[in-house]
Amino acid sequence: MATMNGLFIGAVAKMTGVPPPTIRYYEAIGLLAPPRRSSSGYRCYSEATVDELRFVRKAQAFGFSLEEIAEVLRLSRAGQAPCAHVLTLAHRHLAAVEDRIRLLQAFRGRLAVALAKWEDSPPPSGSGLCRIIAEAGSDDGVGEPEPGSQEPG
Amino acid sequence: MATMNGLFIGAVAKMTGVPPPTIRYYEAIGLLAPPRRSSSGYRCYSEATVDELRFVRKAQAFGFSLEEIAEVLRLSRAGQAPCAHVLTLAHRHLAAVEDRIRLLQAFRGRLAVALAKWEDSPPPSGSGLCRIIAEAGSDDGVGEPEPGSQEPG
DNA sequence: CGTGACCCTCCAGTCGCGTTGAAGGTGTTC
DNA sequence: GAACACCTTCAACGCGACTGGAGGGTCACG
Numbered sequence: 001m002a003t004m005n006g007l008f009i010g011a012v013a014k015m016t017g018v019p020p021p022t023i024r025y026y027e028a029i030g031l032l033a034p035p036r037r038s039s040s041g042y043r044c045y046s047e048a049t050v051d052e053l054r055f056v057r058k059a060q061a062f063g064f065s066l067e068e069i070a071e072v073l074r075l076s077r078a079g080q081a082p083c084a085h086v087l088t089l090a091h092r093h094l095a096a097v098e099d100r101i102r103l104l105q106a107f108r109g110r111l112a113v114a115l116a117k118w119e120d121s122p123p124p125s126g127s128g129l130c131r132i133i134a135e136a137g138s139d140d141g142v143g144e145p146e147p148g149s150q151e152p153g
Numbered sequence: 154m155a156t157m158n159g160l161f162i163g164a165v166a167k168m169t170g171v172p173p174p175t176i177r178y179y180e181a182i183g184l185l186a187p188p189r190r191s192s193s194g195y196r197c198y199s200e201a202t203v204d205e206l207r208f209v210r211k212a213q214a215f216g217f218s219l220e221e222i223a224e225v226l227r228l229s230r231a232g233q234a235p236c237a238h239v240l241t242l243a244h245r246h247l248a249a250v251e252d253r254i255r256l257l258q259a260f261r262g263r264l265a266v267a268l269a270k271w272e273d274s275p276p277p278s279g280s281g282l283c284r285i286i287a288e289a290g291s292d293d294g295v296g297e298p299e300p301g302s303q304e305p306g
Numbered sequence: 307c308g309t310g311a312c313c314c315t316c317c318a319g320t321c322g323c324g325t326t327g328a329a330g331g332t333g334t335t336c
Numbered sequence: 337g338a339a340c341a342c343c344t345t346c347a348a349c350g351c352g353a354c355t356g357g358a359g360g361g362t363c364a365c366g
Contacts, residue, residue, distance in 0.1 A: 010312065020313085025354065040362060042313055062264060066353070083271075090268050097261045101254060108250045111215060115243050118236075163342065173343085178324060193332055195343055219323070 006036065006044030016053040023053070031056065031070045033077070063093040159189065159197030169206040176206070184209065184223045186230070216246040 009020045018026075026032045032052065035043045052073060059069045068089055075085060162173045171179075179185045185205065188196045205226060212222045221242055228238060 008313075019355085021355065022353085024314095029353090038313095040313080041315095042362080060353095062267070063260070087268070087271060090264065090271070094261065094264050094268060097257055097264065101257050101261060104250055104254050104257065107216070108247065108254060111243065111247050111250065114215070115240070115247060118240060118243070161343075172325085174326080175324065177344095182323095191343095193343080195332080 006038075006046055007050070008038075009043050009045070012045045012050055012053065015050050016057065018053050018057065026053075026056070026066075029066065029070070031066055031073065062090065063097065064089060159191075159199055160203070161191075162196050162198070165198045165203055165206065168203050169210070171206050171210065179206075179209070179219075182219065182223070184219055184226065215243065216250065217242060 007015075009023055012018070012023060013020045023032065027034055032049065035045050035049065038044050055073075056066075056069055059072065060066075064072075072086055072089075160168075162176055165171070165176060166173045176185065180187055185202065188198050188202065191197050208226075209219075209222055212225065213219075217225075225239055225242075
C-alpha cells in the first residue's frame, strides 16, 4: 500500500453519487481543484471534496450551471462568503424559470388550440404535404418557443 | 447561362428564411430530397421545396424535431396523407410540454421557497462553502428538473 | 503467481441543430 | 476583362455536461 490517507476517487464517487469520470471532468474544467496524489499517482481526496461535490449536485438541482458553480466555489476557496452572489444568481434563475414557464404555457395553449382545430375538421387528405400543419402557423401565430426537450417516448 | 429553370438555393433561402447552409444541411440529413442540378452543378429547386421548407419551419414551431419532420415528409412523398401520424406526434408533444411545465412549476416553487428562506435568515458566513445551498436540498427536496435553458443575462 | 477490481492519461463521441470557413468554380454586370 | 456575388464541396466548430474506450499501471486477495 502506498501513502494512502484520504479517499480514492471511487470512494468519493460512492459517497457522492458522482461517477469517477465526472469527478475527473470537473477537475479538468477547473470546477474542482487538483487533489493531492498518492505515491502511485492516485487522486487522494479529503472530506472537503465530498462536501464540495454534494454542493455541486445541490446547486445543479437549483438550476445553476457548472460555470456558475465553479465561480461560487472559487469565491468560497478564496475565503469569501459567496452567499450574496448565490442569492443574485438564484434570483436570476427564478426569473429565467418563470420566463420559461410562461413561454411554454403560451406554446401549450397554441398547440392545444391547433390540435383541437385539426381534430374538428377532418384532414382533407389532399396532395403532398400534411395540410394540418401546412395551413397552420400564419394565422395560428405559433412563435418560437424553443421547447428544449425532446423525450416523449 | 446554363440550364436554369427552377430556383437556386439563394432564391429559396430568401423565400423561406432558411439560410443556404441550412438547406444543404437538411439535404445531408435526408430531410430534403436531393434536388435536380443545373448543367453547372447548382441545385435547382421547385416551388414544392419552398412549400416543404415552410412546412419544416412551422412544424419546428410546433415543437417537432427534424427527425420527426423528416418522417412526416417521407410519408408525404410516399403518397400517404400523414395527418394521422402528425396528430399522434402532436398529442405526444402536447403531453411532453405539459409534463415539462409541471416539472418547471414544481421547481420554481421549491426555488422560490428556498430563496425566501435564505433571505429570511441571514447567511451565517461560516467556513468554506456557501451554507445556503450546502444546507438546502436534503430537506427542501429539490429534485432533478433539468431546466434546459441558460440565458438569464 | 494469478485474477479481478481499481486507478491513470488521453482522446473521441454523444445529443440537436445548425454555423463558419477554406478552397475553388460559375454567372452577371460595368 | 475584371470585379463581385453566388454556387460547389468538405471539414471543423459551438453549446453543456458528460460518457466511453484504448492501453497501461497498481493493489488486494487467495
